[in-house]
Amino acid sequence: MDIVAKVTALVGGGVALMRRFGSPAQQAFGADPTIPEARKQGIMTLKMPVAEGWKDGRLPTCASGLKVNPFATGLDHPRWIEVLPNGDVLVAESKEQAGPPKTLMDHAAQATMRRVKAIGKSANRVTLWRDADGDGEAEIREVFVENQNQPFGMALVGDQFFLGNTDGIRVFDYASGDTALSGSGRTLVEFKPHGHWTRSLIVSPDGTRIYAGVGSLSNNGNQGKEVEEGHAATGVPSVWPWELMENPF
16 A cells, blocks of 8 residues: 555645646635636545644744643544643544455545555544643543444533544533543434544533534535435535434433
């Protein structure tokens, strides 16, 4: 797969370089950008950045008088953060788990995404980080919950913790100060997995309703409209609500 990724990068770089000769003289950015006309592409342009982290002690530049330091390190593809009322920080660690490639383009796309570690084996856990002494660095790390299915969104309502897995929302009992959840939880709702797999969660201000963002299976419905059932409208994310007061867990 490394060879496929390198070949894909070379071909893509060559195509991108050729297109620069025909690029507009004025770049499309700013408050009033000039948007060029769309052009048909025989081979799609894919620019995939590589996340490197803070290597060799390098830190982000911040304003004068401020200081930046790592709060937590050693995470496996962190995707979402939730801060609990007591200050504990939860981090969802998960990544896309691609199915078997069906076309040459699938092979190229997956090889490229695997090279930048965007797909692969998912940690499928949420870790808890606690900064007990308030120095800006978490000295306590615990596995809050594991053996999930691509967890992403998180929400706490009273003593109920909601976790958005790609295939549904799980509900767990929680007490302030807990460093780990017990049991396998209960199912609030099930989703069809795959596609745009992240499931973001947000609770209404009065705490009576929870909303889940569900993405479409593909960008342009290239697998047919029928397979999009249970997902969002093609290319447009949808938000599904559930009345918490009507769901006795």
